[in-house]
Amino acid sequence: MASTFFNNKARAAAVAASSSSKTKASDSKEDTTRLQPWVEKYRPKTLDDVAAQDHTTKVLQRTLQASNLPHMLFYGPPGTGKTSTILALAKSLFGPALYRSRILELNASDERGIGIVREKVKNFARAQLSQPTGLDAAYRAQYPCPPFKIIILDEADSMTQDAQAALRRTMEQYSRITRFCLVCNYVTRIIEPLASRCSKFRFKSLDNAAAGERVAEIARAEGLKLDDGVVDTLIRCGEGDLRRAITYLQSAARLVGAARAGAKDADDDAEMTDAGNSAVGLITVRTIEEIAGVIPEGILDNLVQAMQPKASGSAYEAVSKVVTDLVADGWSATQLVSQLYRRVVFNEAIPDIQKNKIVMVFSELDRRLVDGADEHLSVLDLALRIANILRG
Amino acid sequence: MALLVDKLRPRSLEALTYHPELSDRLQSLAQSGDFPHLLVYGPSGAGKKTRIIATLKELYGSGVEKIKIDARVFQTTSNRKLEFNIVSSVYHLEITPADVGNYDRVVIQELLKEVAQTQQVDLSAKQRFKVVVINEADHLTRDAQAALRRTMEKYSPNLRLILLANSTSNIIAPIRSRTLLVRVAAPTENDICAALRIAAKKEGWTEADGLNKRIAKESGRNLRRALLMFESIYAQNEKVTDSTPIPPPDWEALISITAAEIIKDRSPAQLLQVRARLYDLLTHCIPPTTILKTLTFMLVSQVDDVLKPDVIKWSAFYEHRIKLGSKVIFHLEAFVAKFMRIYESWTMGMDFE
Helix, strand or coil: HHHHHHHHHHHHHHHHHHHHHHHHHHHHHHHHHHHHHHHHHHHCHHHHHHCCHHHHHHHHHHHHHCCCCCEECCCCCCCEEEEEHHHHHHHHHHHHHHHHEEEEEECCCCCCHHHHHHHHHHHHCCCCCCCCCCHHHHHHHCCCCCCCCCECCCHHHCHHHHHHHHHHHHHHCCCEEEEEEEECHHHHHHHHHHCCEEEEEECCCCCCCHHHHHHHHHHHHHHCEEEEHHHHHHHHHHHHCCHHHHHHHHHHHHHHHHHHHHHHHHHCCHHHHHHHHHHHHHHHHHHHHHHHHCCCHHHHHHHHHHHCCCEEEEEEEEHHHHHHCCCCCCHHHHHHHHHHHHHHHHCCCCCHHHHHHHHHHHHHHHHHHHCCCHHHHHHHHHHHHHHHHCCC | CCCCHHHHHCCCCCCCCCHHHHHHHHHHHHHHHHCCEEEEEEECCCCCHHHHHHHHHHHHHHHHCCCCEEEEEEEECCCCCCCCEEEEECCCEEEEEHHHHHHHHHHHHHHHHHHHHHCCCCCCCCCCCEEEECCHHHHHHHHHHHHHHHHHHCCCCEEEEEEECCCCCCCCHHHHHHHHHEEEECCHHHHHHHHHHHHHHHHHHCCCHHHHHHHHHCCCCCCHHHHHHHHHHHHHCCCCCCCCCCCCCCCCCCCCCCHHHHHHCCCCHHHHHHHHHHHHHHHHHCCHHHHHHHHHHHCCCCCCCCCHHHHHHHHHHHHHHHHHHHHHHHHHHHHHHHHHHHHHHHHCCCCCC
């Protein structure tokens, strides 16, 4: 096994061969994959596919070759590929046949209190490795199948302190046959003893170019027509979270794609449908913004305009009118607050002293909205206070 | 005899009178077979529910209109029994988990799992999945929303969720990113006028455009409210003209009297009287936020421009307190006292601070 394990080239060739044969098989499964979320469908299959985490993947590639894996701690903002990386690593280590018996994956929606750590995790960790039977040489050439199991604890920062503490000894005791991989957003929420047992990998926020490339690639694979700037909008609305960007893209595709199917049914004339396709099937910037709940710039312009100091009288009438309309149109207050915030903070025309005060108002308002205060009153209050500060 | 609101409720997507592009979109989603989870949000009276029922009909045909009400009993981990009402048809369920307060997680977990794990038996059904409509989704606790998260992914072949909410602010981000957001804006005043005109025609009532316009304005872009006002005017008056007065609801009349009193006289004695009125409103189950908001906007319209931002500021402040606190009367009263103080200091031209 060891000799084939180091033979990386042979393995890569085998992977390529199997994936090409898989694509044929997947044709029949077209219908089920269509209903699958694209986030799952386009999850990277190998480490090389993981977007824009070169440093981490390089280190992991090396550990892959060395047939030994440390305990790992992945941390970074959501949607940067932490879970994808570990799943891709696990798949390329064990392959489909061994995946089920060698991997235990637990995430926040599973019960994960101290009881589960003591029972399920410990039982899995201490179980002896079953010798894989019926695996031919080709399989071994393709997957290294190292002699240990992996326990993936996704969203580990939501585990209680006690549950984490219960892991400590377990991790050491069974390290001969079991590796842990903790995945979390905030490394500070992992207790120190656990963190020090793992080698840490930081996943940085995706840069726009890499994320954009990935989104464009998916759009190509799905045969979508994108308007100019759609990819940029997706990335902007996703705020560095690739998963969100992909989900938005899928929702948009459902909307326009569905419209296209409807047009076909209604219209038998082939030429007409073609014309309809190009008109309806196009995903525009506005479609994405509507799905993401982004408030159009024009409406924000109105609000900002209303907040400007007037020569005579107060800004109340103008502001209250705009805000009433905003609320009646159903725009979400949190979205409004974050968009307005960006407007104000990056506005060079507002002096720093005023910005200081305005930011304080934003902080208070955000808290109120989280507490469930009435949106109409809160937003009105926010706008009036900013108007007041702008007056000086 | 049913109320106009129920009697004239559009039953299909084609019959909806406004937001045609939204109706088109819902229709194409329903026909595509790949129906996503939806999160429908917008102010009340905008027609969220009507649109959803119409969409369901588009999905399944008229079978969804045969509904029955079940009372189910759920048991919490601490062995408390919860009674819970479910409105259901063969194809869909409709629940309001906020009814059971803090235990909504239990209901969500048990009920949704049960639905998700049973397949559609009826072979003639158009869709393989069942739809669960969750009302007042923004009142769900964090726990319940977290429980939804995994369920939505795991059981997606058998189950589609439609969440109804007034705002997306209280919906956690993971849910928002898993659903298709559908915003239903309130109808414009012209939309309301059009709807009223249709209603009048169907009922065979005389039309009065001026009155319709006034109702639309009074209703605050809330179609349900507009229709109720419309019906009550026709019920109360033999002959309806453009100048027929619109009687405000009792509670609004009471609040407007209170507002006038507060402006007229600002004293502890007056505060005591206001308190009695506030209690009166609360015992009639008017939500405290509604009381505070109505009172605020009535007061604001009667004070000088200089004071308006201040009044709003304190109103927002105490509304927040109402949400956090447990005894609403304190905060309502505090707001009134605060207002009296602001107003007094302005009339006397000096600052009390």
